[in-house]
Each structure stands twice: as structure tokens, then as C-alpha cells.
Amino acid sequence: MKLKFGTVEEDVVTREEFPLEKAREVLKDEVIAVLGYGVQGPGQALNLKDNGFNVIVGQRKNSKTWDKAVADGWVPGETLFELEEACEKGTILQFLLSDAGQIALWPTVKKHLSPGKALYFSHGFGVTYNDQTGIVPPEDVDVILVAPKGSGTSLRRMFVEGRGLNSSFAIYQDATGKARERVIALGIGVGSGYLFETDFYREVTSDLTGERGTLMGAIQGIFAAQYEVLRENGHSPSEAFNETVEELTQSLMPLVAENGMDWMYANCSTTAQRGALDWWKPFRDASKPVFEQLYKSVKDGKEAAKSIESNSKADYREKLEEELSELRDSEMWKAGATVRKLRPENN
Numbered sequence: 326m327k328l329k330f331g332t333v334e335e336d337v338v339t340r341e342e343f344p345l346e347k348a349r350e351v352l353k354d355e356v357i358a359v360l361g362y363g364v365q366g367p368g369q370a371l372n373l374k375d376n377g378f379n380v381i382v383g384q385r386k387n388s389k390t391w392d393k394a395v396a397d398g399w400v401p402g403e404t405l406f407e408l409e410e411a412c413e414k415g416t417i418l419q420f421l422l423s424d425a426g427q428i429a430l431w432p433t434v435k436k437h438l439s440p441g442k443a444l445y446f447s448h449g450f451g452v453t454y455n456d457q458t459g460i461v462p463p464e465d466v467d468v469i470l471v472a473p474k475g476s477g478t479s480l481r482r483m484f485v486e487g488r489g490l491n492s493s494f495a496i497y498q499d500a501t502g503k504a505r506e507r508v509i510a511l512g513i514g515v516g517s518g519y520l521f522e523t524d525f526y527r528e529v530t531s532d533l534t535g536e537r538g539t540l541m542g543a544i545q546g547i548f549a550a551q552y553e554v555l556r557e558n559g560h561s562p563s564e565a566f567n568e569t570v571e572e573l574t575q576s577l578m579p580l581v582a583e584n585g586m587d588w589m590y591a592n593c594s595t596t597a598q599r600g601a602l603d604w605w606k607p608f609r610d611a612s613k614p615v616f617e618q619l620y621k622s623v624k625d626g627k628e629a630a631k632s633i634e635s636n637s638k639a640d641y642r643e644k645l646e647e648e649l650s651e652l653r654d655s656e657m658w659k660a661g662a663t664v665r666k667l668r669p670e671n672n
């Protein structure tokens with residue numbers, strides 16, 4: 326359906342115009358092989374299974390995630406296989422290994438992409454940066470994308486709650502003439518609330534910008550800056566944490582999600598209103614050059630190169646652990662752990 330987003334009209338696909346029954350009909354003869362069982366793998370595979378599709382999972386044996394797949398109800402030899410066996414059995418290969426892991430498995434996946442199969446991604450990364458990844462799909466397969474706009478954890482959680490996370494979808498290559506109905510059916514099948522169309526390049530550039538920017542990188546930076554200023558001026562950890570993070574996630578963001586920031590500005594004290602109206606533009610002006618730098622780094626392929634380089638190292642998990650512990654052991658997130666325990670619903 327066509328909808329106005331501000332003054333711009335866009336086409337979105339909802340469950341109303343493409344119901345689950347239609348998705349099941351489109352994919353009734355397909356074997357959907359979900360390759361990788363990290364964060365997106367479980368969310369998408371379990372939602373597809375619960376929605377009545379024919380799904381198998383491919384995962385390395387003797388790994389923690391193989392055990393997790395078994396614990397989630399996938400049966401070795403029936404619905405759970407080694408990666409190569411799943412590639413062979415699947416007619417739609419959902420490539421849900423980490424973006425760096427996809428490079429290593431690509432020769433195996435390519436070998437099993439016989440004509441008419443579909444290669445499905447949840448990120449435009451591998452194909453867009455194929456000068457770095459080597460992922461160049463054969464011409465006689467469909468190449469499609471459904472990218473849930475959120476964590477695989479939320480995709481599953483919201484599905485179980487009867488809600489739906491939004492996803493973008495894209496078609497890179499339509500070899501069978503059925504790529505569009507296949508990709509929309511898969512988007513509905515994995516539990517998307519609605520789908521909006523993009524292309525692989527736009528998906529990866531917006532996604533890399535978002536997660537490095539307001540979704541995670543920028544927000545953590547802003548949290549840290551405000552928390553430090555409050556602490557340096559004699560405020561206690563609990564006061565600094567509450568005024569920086571807890572109030573945002575517990576009180577204001579749910580209201581912003583429901584009604585928008587415009588409503589939030591109209592429904593706080595006149596004192597807060599005056600200050601927030603005065604200060605949002607200086608914050609925008611201070612951070613916009615950093616966002617411009619970030620977007621350029623994404624566009625130039627530098628972010629992809631850094632990510633491939635660091636995530637392909639044999640000891641990447643140990644190195645990552647060190648960097649993550651800096652966050653985990655920071656006073657701000659230690660204070661956060663205590664504050665979370667104090668929430669009455671957690672007692």
C-alpha cells in the first residue's frame with residue numbers, strides 16, 4: 326500500500342495485503358535452509374517454523390550454537406544439519422552467518438547454488454562490498470534480502486508476543502521471475518510487522534550508519550559524556566545513572582515510541598521544554614560532522630574493511646571480550662546492573 330511519510334509517498338507491504346496463507350502458498354514447495362544460528366538465525370528459523378514453513382537449520386557441529394539449536398527443538402539428521410548438508414538440501418539458502426563468517430563459507434554455498442535456488446541475506450554487506458568479500462552470486466539464482474530492523478532477539482520476542490518487527494526487503498537479482506513473491510513471502514514468514522523496499526547498497530549503508538550512530542555508538546558516547554560530567558561535579562552514581570539512562574529507557578522512550586518526540590516535548594514541564602528546545606540544536610550541530618565522517622567511512626568501504634579484518638582473526642572472540650569488558654566494568658554500567666535489580670518487577 327502507498328503511504329505518506331511526511332511529504333514523501335512510499336510503498337509498504339503489510340500482512341493485510343500479503344497474508345501468511347499467501348506466503349505459505351508461495352513457499353509450499355521450498356526447503357528453507359537457515360545457515361548459522363547466532364542472533365538472527367534462531368529468531369528467523371523459529372518464527373518460520375511456527376508459521377508453518379518447511380525449515381531446516383545448518384550449523385557447525387560441536388559448537389555451542391549447535392547445542393542451542395538442539396535445545397530449541399531442532400532435531401539432528403531431521404531438521405538440523407552440518408552447514409554443507411543444509412546447503413545441499415535447501416532450495417532457499419538463508420545466509421545468516423556473521424558477515425565475516427560468510428566469506429569463509431561462500432565457496433561451499435556457491436557450490437550448492439544450483440539454478441532456480443534463492444540466496445537470501447539479512448544484510449547488504451556481502452554483495453555490496455564484494456570487492457572485499459568475494460561474494461559474487463551466479464546469474465541463475467534469485468538474490469534477495471530481508472533485513473529485520475532490530476535484533477534477532479526482538480524479532481523472536483515480538484513474534485511470541487503477537488507483535489512484529491519491521492524489516493526492509495530488496496531484490497538484487499531476479500533469475501526465476503519469482504524473486505519478488507519469494508522475498509515478500511519470506512519477510513512475512515520470519516515475522517515482519519511490515520516490509521519496506523530498499524536495495525542492497527542502501528540497506529548496508531543505512532544499517533552500518535545506524536548501529537555506529539544513534540542506535541549504539543553515538544548513544545553510548547552521549548551517555549558516557551553526560552554521566553562523566555555529572556560524576557565530575559559530585560553527583561552519585563545512582564543519580565548520574567538515573568538521570569542519564571534509566572529515566573530514558575523506562576519512562577521517556579516508551580512514551581516517544583508511542584507518541585513521538587514532538588509529543589514528548591509538548592508533555593513535559595515548561596522548564597524542561599524551554600531547555601530541551603534551546604539545547605537540541607547545539608547537540609545536533611556538534612554531532613553532525615561526526616555523522617558525516619561516519620557516513621563517508623561507510624560509503625568508502627572502510628567500515629566494512631575494518632569489520633572483516635577484525636572479525637576474521639582466529640582470536641577475535643578473545644579480543645572482543647577485552648573490549649566488551651571495558652564497557653561491562655565501567656562504573657556507569659555497573660551502576661546500571663544495580664539499578665536494574667532495584668526495579669520492583671525484578672524483585
Ligand SMILES: NC(=O)c1ccc[n+]([C@@H]2O[C@H](COP(=O)([O-])OP(=O)(O)OC[C@H]3O[C@@H](n4cnc5c(N)ncnc54)[C@H](O)[C@@H]3O)[C@@H](O)[C@H]2O)c1
Nearest residue numbers: 361362363364365366390421422423426429447448476477
Ligand atoms: N544480530 C542481529 O540482530 C542482526 C540484525 C539484522 C541483520 N543481521 C545480519 O544477519 C546476519 C547474521 O548475523 P548474526 O548477528 O545473527 O550473526 P552472528 O555473528 O551471531 O553469527 C552467526 C553464526 O555464524 C557462525 N559462524 C561465524 N563464522 C563462521 C565460520 N567461519 N564458519 C561457520 N560458521 C561461522 C557462528 O557460529 C554463528 O552461529 C549478518 O548478515 C548480520 O549483519 C543481524
Ligand SMILES: CC(C)(O)[C@@H](O)C(=O)O
Nearest residue numbers: 474475476477532536540
Ligand atoms: C540489531 C542491529 C544493530 O540493528 C543490527 O544491524 C546488527 O548488525 O546487529
Ligand SMILES: [Mg+2]
Nearest residue numbers: 448532533536
Ligand atoms: Mg547491522
Ligand SMILES: [Mg+2]
Nearest residue numbers: 474475532536
Ligand atoms: Mg540493523
